[in-house]
Amino acid sequence: MTDYKMRPVEGTIHFDGAQSTKGFNFNKMCFSFNNEEARQAFLADPEAYMEKYRLSEEFKQALRDKDLNRLLELGGSIYYMAKLAGIFGWNMQVIGGMQSGRTTEEFQAYLDSQGRGKTTNG
Amino acid sequence: MAKIIGGITTSHIPAIGVAIDKGLEDTPYFRDLFAIYPPIRGWLNEEKPDIAVLFYNDHGLEMWLDKKPTFAIGCAPQYENADEGWGIKPIPPLTGETELSWHIVNHLIENDFDPTVCQDIKVDHGATVPMTLLWPNHSYQGIKVIPVAINCERHPMPKPSRSYAFGKAIGDAIRCWEKDAKVVLLGTGGLSHQLDGPRAGILNADFDSYCMDKLVSDPQELCKFSNVDLIEKGGAQMVELAMWLAMRGALGDGIPEERLRNYVAPISNTGVGVQLLIPKG
Numbered sequence: 373m374t375d376y377k378m379r380p381v382e383g384t385i386h387f388d389g390a391q392s393t394k395g396f397n398f399n400k401m402c403f404s405f406n407n408e409e410a411r412q413a414f415l416a417d418p419e420a421y422m423e424k425y426r427l428s429e430e431f432k433q434a435l436r437d438k439d440l441n442r443l444l445e446l447g448g449s450i451y452y453m454a455k456l457a458g459i460f461g462w463n464m465q466v467i468g469g470m471q472s473g474r475t476t477e478e479f480q481a482y483l484d485s486q487g488r489g490k491t492t493n494g
Numbered sequence: 495m496a497k498i499i500g501g502i503t504t505s506h507i508p509a510i511g512v513a514i515d516k517g518l519e520d521t522p523y524f525r526d527l528f529a530i531y532p533p534i535r536g537w538l539n540e541e542k543p544d545i546a547v548l549f550y551n552d553h554g555l556e557m558w559l560d561k562k563p564t565f566a567i568g569c570a571p572q573y574e575n576a577d578e579g580w581g582i583k584p585i586p587p588l589t590g591e592t593e594l595s596w597h598i599v600n601h602l603i604e605n606d607f608d609p610t611v612c613q614d615i616k617v618d619h620g621a622t623v624p625m626t627l628l629w630p631n632h633s634y635q636g637i638k639v640i641p642v643a644i645n646c647e648r649h650p651m652p653k654p655s656r657s658y659a660f661g662k663a664i665g666d667a668i669r670c671w672e673k674d675a676k677v678v679l680l681g682t683g684g685l686s687h688q689l690d691g692p693r694a695g696i697l698n699a700d701f702d703s704y705c706m707d708k709l710v711s712d713p714q715e716l717c718k719f720s721n722v723d724l725i726e727k728g729g730a731q732m733v734e735l736a737m738w739l740a741m742r743g744a745l746g747d748g749i750p751e752e753r754l755r756n757y758v759a760p761i762s763n764t765g766v767g768v769q770l771l772i773p774k775g
Contacts, residue, residue, distance in 0.1 A: 376650065378649060378721075378722050379722045379726075381693070381722065381725050381726055381730075382693065383691050383692035383693030384688070384690070384691050384693050384725065384730055385690070385691055386649050386722075386725075386730075387647070387648055387649060387690075388648070388649040388650070389648075389649070389650075392559055392648050396559065399558075399559055400558075400559075400560075402554075402579075403554055403558045403559075405579040406554075406555060406576065406577055406578055406579045407577065408577060411579070441691060441692060444690055444691055449554075449559070449647065449648070450689045450690035450691075450730075451553045451554045451647050452554055453690075454553075454579070454580060454689070455554070455578070455579030455580060457579075457580045458579045458580035458581055459579075463509075464509070464689060464762055464763050465762070465763065467689070467694070468689070468694040468695045468763055471690065471691055471692060471694045472691075472692050472693070472694050472695055473692070474695075479694075479695055482695050483695055483697065483760040483763060484760065486696070486697040486698075486699065486759070486760070487697065487699070487759045487760050488699040488757065488758075488759050488765075
């Protein structure tokens with residue numbers, strides 16, 4: 373049998389078929405947030421909106437808690453969770469901090485610590 | 495006959511699009527990044543390509559999880575973008591090039607690649623940010639575009655070696671198109687970044703630099719990596735190297751001239767590389 377199992381990587385959940393199956397309804401809800409009316413409908417009544425997409429209680433609670441790592445565990449995809457950013461006013465540094473246990477400032481400092489200035493021949 | 499005149503790699507991160515919208519190109523944060531684009535635009539103005547073949551990945555605008563192609567090719571007369579949920583401004587549509595699109599599709603299938611064929615798709619920031627960067631102020635409307643999408647969102651994703659081979663077959667198709675046309679290749683995305691999970695924020699400037707070197711001199715070395723290798727070294731979204739490899743495959747055998755290079759990290763959460771490669775001969 374072909375060995376297609378992915379090696380685990382610490383601090384990372386590979387978004388694969390199993391995760392995508394578990395997270396389908398949640399990711400589908402987040403996909404709907406491409407639409408402004410959908411974002412407004414969620415903000416007006418998040419519980420009704422989550423129910424409309426038949427989220428499990430675990431998903432609902434993780435979203436109430438804004439627990440991004442829990443949402444990833446349950447099957448959320450970061451590409452769809454990024455669409456929550458428009459609703460909650462987050463940017464990717466805020467999201468990065470929330471997931472890695474840092475304040476936004478600490479997360480930016482972590483990025484900067486690995487950075488490298490311009491290298492160019494242009 | 496059609497001729498491939500060059501290949502450009504560039505990031506497509508949303509923050510760059512937002513910076514353009516807000517006129518932040520000359521601020522200290524973005525200045526070093528945007529410095530590379532005037533010389534690249536100068537080269538484009540001089541060479542005046544007719545067509546851009548643009549390798550990108552969709553981030554949940556058109557190709558969502560319900561029907562997610564591994565490889566897809568646009569065969570549409572135009573491509574619109576749309577609200578993606580977090581505030582990027584829609585721009586006027588890109589113009590397609592259906593005749594070359596269909597030629598590529600036919601060539602690919604004859605050569606045992608079977609992409610999804612798309613006659614009506616929206617394209618997201620993965621395609622529009624590079625177009626806006628390279629042809630500012632909507633001047634991209636003078637160039638025809640063929641978007642080629644590679645799944646970088648859900649595993650299983652194509653192996654790096656397969657993305658390279660796919661690009662190589664597209665390059666062969668372009669070179670055997672009977673119409674006189676100058677074609678530029680765009681490999682977008684990357685380089686090191688991870689957006690998700692406790693490991694979010696990892697960058698690897700040394701590995702990015704290695705990838706940019708090997709992309710020029712020996713892309714087969716990069717084809718030895720699995721996607722998990724790339725994730726370990728450069729974060730979960732380092733898999734976007736797929737589009738760079740497809741571009742490099744299409745550029746053809748032989749070591750190209752590396753005319754320009756720029757690298758800045760971090761921009762947003764990403765190590766941002768830009769290269770202009772010119773095929774020899």
